[in-house]
Amino acid sequence: MLEDKLPGIESALACDGALLLIARVEGEARAFALVIPRVDVLEVLYLAVDPTAWGTGLAREVLDHLRHHSAKEKTPMELWVIADNSRAIASYESAGWTRTTEVKVRNSSGRPERRYILTH
Numbered sequence: 001m002l003e004d005k006l007p008g009i010e011s012a013l014a015c016d017g018a019l020l021l022i023a024r025v026e027g028e029a030r031a032f033a034l035v036i037p038r039v040d041v042l043e044v045l046y047l048a049v050d051p052t053a054w055g056t057g058l059a060r061e062v063l064d065h066l067r068h069h070s071a072k073e074k075t076p077m078e079l080w081v082i083a084d085n086s087r088a089i090a091s092y093e094s095a096g097w098t099r100t101t102e103v104k105v106r107n108s109s110g111r112p113e114r115r116y117i118l119t120h
Contacts, residue, residue, distance in 0.1 A: 005046070012036050012045050019069065023062055031058050033066060035077070041117075042070060044079035047088075054087070063095035071120040080106055080113040092116050 001057065012018055015036045023031040030053040034046040044066065049059045070077045081088050083103055102115040 009034060009046060017061055021062060021065060021106070025053060025056075025058065031062050035066065035069070037075075038078075040075070042077045043077050044072065044077060047079065060095055061093045063091065063097075067096065067118060067120070071117055074120070077118040079116050080096050081107075081116060083112045083114045089114075 012034055013020060017037040019033075019035040019042075021033045021035070022029050032046065033044055033048075035042050035044050036094075037043075047059075047062065049062070053059075066077060072095040079092070079097070081092065087091050089099075097116040097118050100115045100117060103112050105111065
């Protein structure tokens with residue numbers, strides 16, 4: 001699954017202003033987020049937590065860091081989440097992200113995604 005994401009990750013990292021956040025536990029990478037600037041928003045393109053770290057609060061720490069980054073930059077954030085990914089949706093909503101009515105298919109998987117926003 002990671003292999004099919006690598007081209008998109010590498011392309012996003014080449015964008016001016018891209019931010020890659022890596023969360024480590026005992027020296028091992030367990031989560032990451034990739035953010036790129038858009039016209040009026042910072043878009044979280046990727047946010048992933050290793051399944052071995054699910055339920056540890058690591059996702060919340062990453063989301064809190066993103067909130068602080070958004071406030072520092074004085075720019076709202078957005079992300080798109082697969083509409084039936086209840087685990088991720090619960091994490092985003094408990095961290096203060098707001099569900100929008102926007103739903104669309106954004107990639108070749110054919111799965112609908114919902115837009116979430118974070119304002120400060």
